[in-house]
Amino acid sequence: MLHQVASGTVTVEIALRQLSMAPFETLDFATVDHHRALRQGYPEVIYAEGKTPSQVVAIAERTVVHGGGALATRTDEATRVALLARFPDAIANDVGRTVRVGPVAVKGKRPVLIITAGTSDQPVAEEAAESALAMGNVVGRLNDVGVAGIHRLLSQGEALTSAGVVIVVAGMDGALPSVVGGLVACPVIAVPTSVGYGASLGGLAALFTMLNSCAAGVTVVNIDNGFGAAAAATRIVTRDS
Amino acid sequence: MLHQVASGTVTVEIALRQLSMAPFETLDFATVDHHRALRQGYPEVIYAEGKTPSQVVAIAERTVVHGGGALATRTDEATRVALLARFPDAIANDVGRTVRVGPVAVKGKRPVLIITAGTSDQPVAEEAAESALAMGNVVGRLNDVGVAGIHRLLSQGEALTSAGVVIVVAGMDGALPSVVGGLVACPVIAVPTSVGYGASLGGLAALFTMLNSCAAGVTVVNIDNGFGAAAAATRIVTRDS
Amino acid sequence: MLHQVASGTVTVEIALRQLSMAPFETLDFATVDHHRALRQGYPEVIYAEGKTPSQVVAIAERTVVHGGGALATRTDEATRVALLARFPDAIANDVGRTVRVGPVAVKGKRPVLIITAGTSDQPVAEEAAESALAMGNVVGRLNDVGVAGIHRLLSQGEALTSAGVVIVVAGMDGALPSVVGGLVACPVIAVPTSVGYGASLGGLAALFTMLNSCAAGVTVVNIDNGFGAAAAATRIVTRDS
Amino acid sequence: MLHQVASGTVTVEIALRQLSMAPFETLDFATVDHHRALRQGYPEVIYAEGKTPSQVVAIAERTVVHGGGALATRTDEATRVALLARFPDAIANDVGRTVRVGPVAVKGKRPVLIITAGTSDQPVAEEAAESALAMGNVVGRLNDVGVAGIHRLLSQGEALTSAGVVIVVAGMDGALPSVVGGLVACPVIAVPTSVGYGASLGGLAALFTMLNSCAAGVTVVNIDNGFGAAAAATRIVTRDS
């Protein structure tokens, strides 16, 4: 048929229209539908904000019954209860507001290290950790090592050097990624959080700080976007798996 | 001496003060001084904005005479002329405003693919490309494939799937990284550019678009920061080299 | 009398003051009172935010008893219940938060196609759809075809090419109108939504993206303004009716 | 071949890759490449900012020698001189900073009426007018009818009612489109300009005013984007031609 297209017997428009009738999964080259349903073995991700508990359960069922896994983020308590009732083996995280359902094969060769500046950054770090686990990563943690007590971070050389990727979660002044970026050679993903008040501008201050990091090669995701950081980390560490 | 510290005979303050007199290079654990002089084989990076041509040449000399390489970014024409006069083998890029000096050993296993949305994004893409080359990467290019003519991008499946990292450079609406992020599984680094006028807000519009990308796992660097994107890409592709 | 004005026997001030005593409907040249009560056959539009259910019902009654139609937008549930109790034939839309009352004559020659990037953009799309229907248009829909899975949009060539106007509703990165604008020749109206968090800035990120669209001739309305997009579409498709 | 794809003998990735080797023009369904080279008879648009006079001339030559037309926008004086030297029949507009080259067939059935609030808005209005002419429209003008002297606008009922589309160009308070939107039933495209100082915020104040217009169905383009407004108007008035 493509030859017909090349020779002009069939217009490309017709070819494309026919092509589009094929089911979406056959249309994928590389990983076209990466965002919603990641490739075989990755979880279906359900952004629960604005969905009812039964809607979230229904979406999870669609994937899990085919043997896949699901990850629900930004869930409220009622949604977590409903998912646990339907999937008793699911793992719910109240702080990170996530629920993981179904089996996960570990694929990441090197650990994803998640660092927080303060205890208030914990919810975003938990979302990142649960998301990274759901995508098959080994996850390490380093909590409450903000730059105002820099010795706490400096004493963690081993954890820092063994990481495959570092996710740095920080609100307020957002200064931690710059320090970490100067200490490690691996990729560093900075996640600003909305922790703070007044001139923190709902996380924009930390976001701008991170984009201006004086440590070369630090990249940034949206405010409070623990899931996005985990997805970026997964793109990195499972690349050669 | 650390035992003395632990037993209290010597205060940590004194120990640290003595420790700090040791030359900086011995102080490094992991890659402490990553930003300015990257590890053995990486170039010294000279941000030329606000420096005179002779200052830039002097800094480059300091590194190059020891057998290392240097990369000057944000140079004006006079600085490029001065560097070429002193280092006849240097490679100057007028569009990207960079000069590379000294030998580079290629270390990146997989190519860094740099994509631009429009011709006006070229200067930032050139800075990214030159920086990536200076850091030992193989660099691929895909130009002028903005989303308003989406078929131009879709026809490049092979280039996209063979990349180790993709750097997407786009101004105005900054929409390209979302489309690319949906097409590839490898890491995607988005670089907003200050191309545009009015509501482009000097690149902030593109920056915010990219931070809100509906493709999971796209990370972002500062506006016009081609060098930073290259440094981030290098952290990824040379990680296991 | 105008001659008296010209000759100075009567001042223009007096003439205008008298003129203004004429009832408003006779004052209209072209469509002076377009915003609140559109010309014969168009609905009275009631922006329900900040009005009580009985106030909304009362305003609707004023128009409907004269044989006209009414459209209430931004209603809460109590208002929708009250309108349905008073006008049993009314059509309420819980997602779009609208109620249509009274008969509508279809006037639009070509369909208004409403496209959404994600499921969270649905409420704004519903407001646009209901508003467009209330103004006498034929409405088509294309849901959840965001740019991170671009093949879903590309497979809809027929729907795209047959539209008279396309309304593209998108939050987060707001990238979809640029892609659509490159695919169709008809007018494209972009509606940013407040969907997202952090750097989405309550929809401003999507708004700025759309204003910077690299597809020529895309126009934009206010954030979440589904009604406004429908009104703009109606100005276009019923122009020659 | 699509059957092979459906049956699995050939992967879609291979099919798409082959498909993409077909020349771009055959890939178009609908009007894919609308932005840069509009369909047969429309001009090639050259955004001259950041290009040298000879580059602009070269791009124009590519199109014009094939019998097409070209429109250069945001030109400086040197570029206009260079274009006139190469194409003696070209029409240059110093205020609007545009040059039109080549023949244009008038296609728009109804006139595009361009209204300005003040004399300082003239450059943007000229860019809009020249762009609209280059795209085959009939163009009308109404200058300096800002709302602080509202009677000047009100005396133009005939011009207003006969327009197919109205483009309203206004800086400072940006109030004019709301008034015009209440007077006409046809589509209204508002163009904020960067005219003003202080709290005009480079045109953002006018932009936000227009997005909040109390006249239903007014749409908006980027600040100073006269070309974009003309392109949007062209999508409307030549739709059925």
Next chain:
Amino acid sequence: MLHQVASGTVTVEIALRQLSMAPFETLDFATVDHHRALRQGYPEVIYAEGKTPSQVVAIAERTVVHGGGALATRTDEATRVALLARFPDAIANDVGRTVRVGPVAVKGKRPVLIITAGTSDQPVAEEAAESALAMGNVVGRLNDVGVAGIHRLLSQGEALTSAGVVIVVAGMDGALPSVVGGLVACPVIAVPTSVGYGASLGGLAALFTMLNSCAAGVTVVNIDNGFGAAAAATRIVTRDS
């Protein structure tokens, strides 16, 4: 004593310290304490936001028992009920959220005309009206005469020309003060309101519009600040009383 100061026998510091022990009311030159307790006959103004009903009543009592008047703004319902219970003759305004207590002598020679663009601007206009009445003004009203139906305003020439000051209250596009400023010669005070959504930015869009008014000599107060507009109007119309 001032001579002692001049001759140096007494330091100015001591003189000033003594001076400051005199009760505040004697310290006033001109109207020093204008903001809280306006001069004899003006009301004590109580900004009720963040105060309990009994606190507001207590403050009102302090003034009223001395024969003065009081004006409470931004009251909630409980505070209005409490004030009416204690001062049965008080005048409460539920829409404007104000309560006036005590007698007022009318001092303004010419009326303060308060104009609104839409019905949603009513609460701010009521606050302005009640405040103006409490300060001894004659108040006129013109409601719902927004610029999208400009004929409604134009028919009110008599009301406009007889005003001593005009207060124009408008949200959304904030365009009305520019039109009014072009129609009248008297002072025009513009009050932006937080009416609107999305790009109205909580009233900032209307505020910026008004600051950029193309009608010369329009002045502006803070968003939703009906009280401030009334105070400014009072400064004008009672100046020569």
Next chain:
Amino acid sequence: MLHQVASGTVTVEIALRQLSMAPFETLDFATVDHHRALRQGYPEVIYAEGKTPSQVVAIAERTVVHGGGALATRTDEATRVALLARFPDAIANDVGRTVRVGPVAVKGKRPVLIITAGTSDQPVAEEAAESALAMGNVVGRLNDVGVAGIHRLLSQGEALTSAGVVIVVAGMDGALPSVVGGLVACPVIAVPTSVGYGASLGGLAALFTMLNSCAAGVTVVNIDNGFGAAAAATRIVTRDS
């Protein structure tokens, strides 16, 4: 003819169209064309920014030859030279960048007092003073009395209490109008200036300060808008003249 309109023999549209053919000056009720050419005796105001010297001279000639006056603002030096060459009696102000041409009859009963916080605010104060003079006011001045040396202001009680209106010009912290507003009972017009750097945000910091003034009844004009403040003052002090 209006009777014909009322009886329906002639449509209002036709009436209005005819009415609009009358020359503008007869159309005025009240002072419709106030902004550009103020009523008999007021100057024609020429905003010189973006106009050539000869254009400014030409506009001034049009008015002055009919016995009126003209005021040019935001002039550059060449324009001032050209105006003085053509009108030897004109008064040019290099600091305020203004030129006044033609005779002025003093109309303001009470003086307009212009106060500056610092010497850098002088240009805006000069524009205000020259504009106020051109509109027939008596002008008083009080310079460099910023709040960091509050005693300088406090020693000026007589000047403050005798003013009809006070214009307060201040950049940086913009705190002066609040202090002045607490000292005088007459109208206070605050003019923020773009004096400052960094967090002064080009005058926005001072603007916001003034809008939030804790002194009741202070009104504000655009940044650096000395002319606007003078126009507002003129609306106040010449009201009853």
Next chain:
Amino acid sequence: MLHQVASGTVTVEIALRQLSMAPFETLDFATVDHHRALRQGYPEVIYAEGKTPSQVVAIAERTVVHGGGALATRTDEATRVALLARFPDAIANDVGRTVRVGPVAVKGKRPVLIITAGTSDQPVAEEAAESALAMGNVVGRLNDVGVAGIHRLLSQGEALTSAGVVIVVAGMDGALPSVVGGLVACPVIAVPTSVGYGASLGGLAALFTMLNSCAAGVTVVNIDNGFGAAAAATRIVTRDS
């Protein structure tokens, strides 16, 4: 061991790693861990926002049982009740939302004077006062002396001149610190508050005003950050104690 490091027998990385195993308290040189647990005698500070009452009590217990003091800020009522139940001698401040537990030795030589502009600034001033007391300072107060009634402040010369540091708390126009900075020679710390509405931008207007203070040497902390101002004051007045 440091000699071994210098001679190369032991790498610095190993030395540092060992060093970091020493307990944190011995690692401190100067006051490394200043932020959370200040040096001997300073309170443990607990930011209660987002913590449960029992969590706050538990953290306080950890410190207090060792003879130290604790300060809880941003507490809700339940937390204050829980702390008082567990520590009957604790001092709770409902307005400032703080609780102080345990003994405090007064160390500050000169008083910390806390000034407010209006009564609405009281909560932030109380947080500052309680924090300063918990850190061992003598605290003075001056309330409701905003610049609109400047004589109230000027009458307080003695309190102003005897202060060791002045903390000025002000919302709305934030003008007070400039006046105070011109009256005293000691350090002045400005605290913007989120008091106000509309153009107060949640305290940003006052923040920007203070950063632009025309009084030299005024420093600023975050919006509503009474605790931070007290900590800064403590750094100053206890420096030489």
Next chain:
Amino acid sequence: MLHQVASGTVTVEIALRQLSMAPFETLDFATVDHHRALRQGYPEVIYAEGKTPSQVVAIAERTVVHGGGALATRTDEATRVALLARFPDAIANDVGRTVRVGPVAVKGKRPVLIITAGTSDQPVAEEAAESALAMGNVVGRLNDVGVAGIHRLLSQGEALTSAGVVIVVAGMDGALPSVVGGLVACPVIAVPTSVGYGASLGGLAALFTMLNSCAAGVTVVNIDNGFGAAAAATRIVTRDS
């Protein structure tokens, strides 16, 4: 006379008016005129931006001939040349753009330590250093110790602990003050600089970072305000001298 005031024979208004005729220097209680001419021995500060060289020289002469000192900031080269020609002993600083004239008595007991994050922050640090020297301080320096190479800062324990005040000058991510604030117990004044591009927002990103510092008690001055930081430091270290 004050008794007359108390008894009512003389109004306070008259007393104050007379009082104000006394020369300013006698009016000072405490240090009223601190900003422009600091107390005996402090320099007159001349902000040279917008002043001609001869104006700056004239202002300096006024002070210096009376035996005082002068400090000119933000000078251009011509002004520095003019000052050196007139005052051959003056000290000009080309990087900091300052000139110090006249003798200075050292008064600060403890050194003011000025720290920079990068070499681009040097101009602001030089302005701070020269200003601190002109005000009689001992000044220490620590350059180029940004957080991306944290060991460089940590090795400077002795300099840090011996400082009386630390001024931290940093652009880009502005992270350094948080680290320094955690290492020292003395006052820390943070100066954001406009160094950077894109999301640095002309220094606003660094400013917001510093206001959100996680180290308690860090205070902030305006962007690039080296002089202000020095003035604040002087208020602290010379307080008890």
